[in-house]
Amino acid sequence: MVEFNSDRHILALSGGVGGSKLALGLSHCLTPQQLTVVVNTADDFEHLGLHISPDLDTLMYTLSGLNDTSRGWGLADESWAALDALARLGEPTWFQLGDRDLATHLARSHQLKSGSTLSAVTAKLCASLGIAHPILPMTDDTVRSFIDTASGMLSFQEYFVAQRCAPETRGIQLQGIESARPQIGFQQLLRSPDLGAIVIGPSNPFVSIDPIIKLAGIAQQMRTSVAPVVAVSPIIDGDAVKGPAAKMMAELGMPVTAASVAAYYGDLLDGFVIDQKDAAHAQPLRDTGLAVLVVPTMMQTLEDRRTLARQVVDFSLSLSKRFDGAKAGAI
Ligand code: GDP
Numbered sequence: 001m002v003e004f005n006s007d008r009h010i011l012a013l014s015g016g017v018g019g020s021k022l023a024l025g026l027s028h029c030l031t032p033q034q035l036t037v038v039v040n041t042a043d044d045f046e047h048l049g050l051h052i053s054p055d056l057d058t059l060m061y062t063l064s065g066l067n068d069t070s071r072g073w074g075l076a077d078e079s080w081a082a083l084d085a086l087a088r089l090g091e092p093t094w095f096q097l098g099d100r101d102l103a104t105h106l107a108r109s110h111q112l113k114s115g116s117t118l119s120a121v122t123a124k125l126c127a128s129l130g131i132a133h134p135i136l137p138m139t140d141d142t143v144r145s146f147i148d149t150a151s152g153m154l155s156f157q158e159y160f161v162a163q164r165c166a167p168e169t170r171g172i173q174l175q176g177i178e179s180a181r182p183q184i185g186f187q188q189l190l191r192s193p194d195l196g197a198i199v200i201g202p203s204n205p206f207v208s209i210d211p212i213i214k215l216a217g218i219a220q221q222m223r224t225s226v227a228p229v230v231a232v233s234p235i236i237d238g239d240a241v242k243g244p245a246a247k248m249m250a251e252l253g254m255p256v257t258a259a260s261v262a263a264y265y266g267d268l269l270d271g272f273v274i275d276q277k278d279a280a281h282a283q284p285l286r287d288t289g290l291a292v293l294v295v296p297t298m299m300q301t302l303e304d305r306r307t308l309a310r311q312v313v314d315f316s317l318s319l320s321k322r323f324d325g326a327k328a329g330a331i
Helices: 017-029 054-064 081-088 099-113 118-128 156-162 184-191 205-213 218-224 245-251 258-268 276-287 302-323
Strands: 009-014 035-039 045-047 050-052 135-137 144-149 152-155 169-175 195-200 229-232 271-275 291-295
Touching (some): 009 184, 017 054, 035 054, 054 118, 054 135, 144 156, 152 156, 169 205, 169 245, 184 195, 195 302, 205 218, 205 245, 218 258, 229 258, 229 302, 258 271, 276 291, 291 302
Parallel strands (some): 009 035, 035 135, 195 229, 229 271, 271 291
Antiparallel strands (some): 045 050, 144 152
């Protein structure tokens, strides 16, 4: 076991549900000085005049312990009076807004309209919810995921929530990605000599992680960083734990395997974490030069999250020792 060196920092990249499970585990192993979570905002959308950031909300609710664990999204002890009243007024109810959750969207929208950046709003919301670990939106600019489907181009929430991921995916468009600037703290961290590892959570590669790593300059900075890049597979035993990742992979013509996720990330990765059910993929992946950790990656309990997080940190830092301060190919 590699001892975690307190002056090294872990940068975690996250979507919503899968990424936040690992981020919660990491927040139990690392201090706020040792961990930053950068979160996808390409799922954000405007609804009923409100700015909704589903992945940031999932991270905030999970790290504050306010999340609903049985439903798997939103806040615990939620009530739905506002949604019922909206229905009576003939407003759309396909996106379920709980009363307490609504307060987050009202506060965020109000602060954004008053001129705050999404970063500043997120920092304020996190402080109010007692979250000590930094959570950063990937950008303060607007990037939006659109799914090119057999039934036309759909905004992400239309595809994900309204149409329940039913239409066949032909491709994904990230509108605004070319001009969006990566969040400033994110950029600084990538350049920091104290960066110990970059951990890509077990999130959807296409709609949760791609928007982050396709921001201008990010993939190149990750490749040339002295810190190793390690991803945790969201695919276990040929299927996604939740959500459309496996369906999307199949529809995009990729084999639905953990190995296929590693191939998709390609030379961005130095290490890959796969489930023990996928142990057969380990050697072929190692033969490509990738370091591979095989452990249980299904996070059902808090202890599962903590254990996996500790293993991922140890594995990542063991790779940074291998680089001895300079990654092969780094400038
Ligand atoms: P979303 O934005 O809410 O869809 O969340 P993410 O993109 O962060 O996560 C979705 C992915 O998380 C899916 O592909 C799931 O397979 C994966 N996932 C969810 N729970 C787990 C888990 O316990 N272990 C692993 N390895 N993957 C998980």
